[in-house]
Amino acid sequence: MQDATFTELRNHAKAYFDLVEAGETVRVLRNGKPIAEIHPIQPDLPSWKRRQARPLAIGGREISRLILEDRGD
Template sequence: MKQATITEVRNHAKQYFDIVESGESVRILRNGKPIADIIPIVPDLPSWKRREAQPLLLDGLSVSSMILEERGASA
């Protein structure tokens, strides 16, 4: 994490916001003490991408394993 004083951020704001835009956080210091963090915003994902994929089950058995089993039997 980069660190900068309020004066540095004010004088070189574009540089620091470019750093944040690239994914890195910047900690702001006043009199040598941290007072704030500028952090990148995590892009929102569509709801279908946030959910963990669940296997499709039929009567407690995985449908994909049933298909693979059937393919192996007919080969």
């Protein structure tokens, strides 16, 4: 994480935002105290990737188990 005073950020904004674009987080200090963090935005994920995958089930039983039982495995 890179630290920058408010004045440094204002005077060299392009350089700091280039760091953020490259994946770095920049912490902004005012009078030596942190007041903000600038961090990269995570790319949007498609809706089907946001949910955790769950096994398909019928009547509370996983379909893969039902198939294996039907086969006799």
